[in-house]
Amino acid sequence: MPSSRYLEIAEALRQAILAGEHPVGARLPSESDLAARWSASRGTVRQAVGLLAQEGLIGSRQGARRVVLRQELRHSFQQLNSFAQWAHAMGREPSSLILSRVTRPANPEEASRLGTTPGAEVLHVLRLRRLDGEPVLVERTAYTDWVAPAVRELPDDCVSIMNSIAENAGIVAHYGEHLIDAVAAGSEDARLLRVRRGSPLLRQRYLTYTASGRTIEWTDDRYRAGTVAFSVSNSAAAAPLARTAGPDMTPPPGAGSPSPGAGSPSSATGS
Template sequence: MTRRHQQITEALRHAIADGRYPVGGALPSESELAALYDVSRGTVRHAIGTLLDAGLIGSRQGARHVVMSTAPSQSFSELRSFAQWARAGGHVPGGLVLDSARGAADGEEAALLRLAPGDPVLRVRRLRTLDGDPVLLERTVYAGWVADAVERLPADCESVTTALRDSTGLVFAHGEHHLDAVAAGTVDAKELGVRRGSPLLRVRRTTTSGEGRPVETSDDRYRPGAVVFTVRNSTRANPLARTTAD
């Protein structure tokens, strides 16, 4: 049975998505929401916390929560797989391998994975969905030492990260991400259901194990409006660095 706070979270999520609570506008107070849904303020706070974690609303001291976005948000404050992030935000993730092939690492792949050029790698192209809609096209290159384990996974594996941890004990512990925008090519447009040339958010990431051994490097392209990434920093800690485009 769905818990009451989850029902309230979904009701508020739909209200934000259909414009009843527009971006920049404030949600009703906790007291008003508690009365509206006939629940305690503690239940409302639980629902509000889920929306905060998803990046849909913001919080200010002494003020009502403000709607920040209609798209779910993924934070860089912790390393989570696409499926783990989606489930935490109340969404249904999906995945399907479009093609997979072994090959030899080129110079860039070898440098990122700390291999010698020509060493074996596994290249996988995977389409990710969120609540049934295509949102992400991944082009992932795995180091050869993990290729067998990746190939044994089903084509519709929901979370490669979780499946590899459960089957081999491999933990994806560290990640480096580079964000930019690119125009959708023919393949991107077809798989993501957008027009060729549409702007896509690209995240180039390299992930390593707890021992610092590179596992994968990937070029991930998100459909416009599908996901918002959040970076929270301060004068004391700044995880975000600016670089010029390659």
């Protein structure tokens, strides 16, 4: 059976949950029932429901069938996915508009995050992201000089910069490190997201790296309240989540020494 079969089953179940066919608190059909419905093996069905569990849509109790936990849009850090990939997985239609592309000297924070010297040129991109035509995210990204040429060539309505530079230039993100907090909407964010100035926004800042640890981008994403929730799965057997009073990031294997003040590694990007 094709390896993508479990993805098809997961997508069908996801859409059914988001459409309210399986309300919060309801149990999903058993694995054997789902396997019969989809003419699939129980192992394939188990992969599908496991993916939905990672996204936080469903859960289970020991020895019980899977239960629908929520119907909101959650962005899991289990995999390194772009905003567009996540949106499509949720059954939503993403769109994007690059509002500006400006080459300028890196400010001290950008230089520290990207591992370059202060004043070195970076490409700064301001982008508005939408779901089903509604503005949900303002994205401000500084790209390193070796990535900038590939980003400059993309059209303003490029849906996924991360996917496009991977396909067109072989620049593939393998690691992501994230900081998440809340900020008040400034004048520009309020105008673009159609909210009042001072409204709360969910902010995600992150670095992405290649497999060899080469830095690709430093991004500041600001989501309109109520449009997304981030999910993290952990256990007592794994390394505990880090809680810090300020920015703190550790580079991936091969990236060298951490920059001053840097957050705990996880994986999901907005590009």
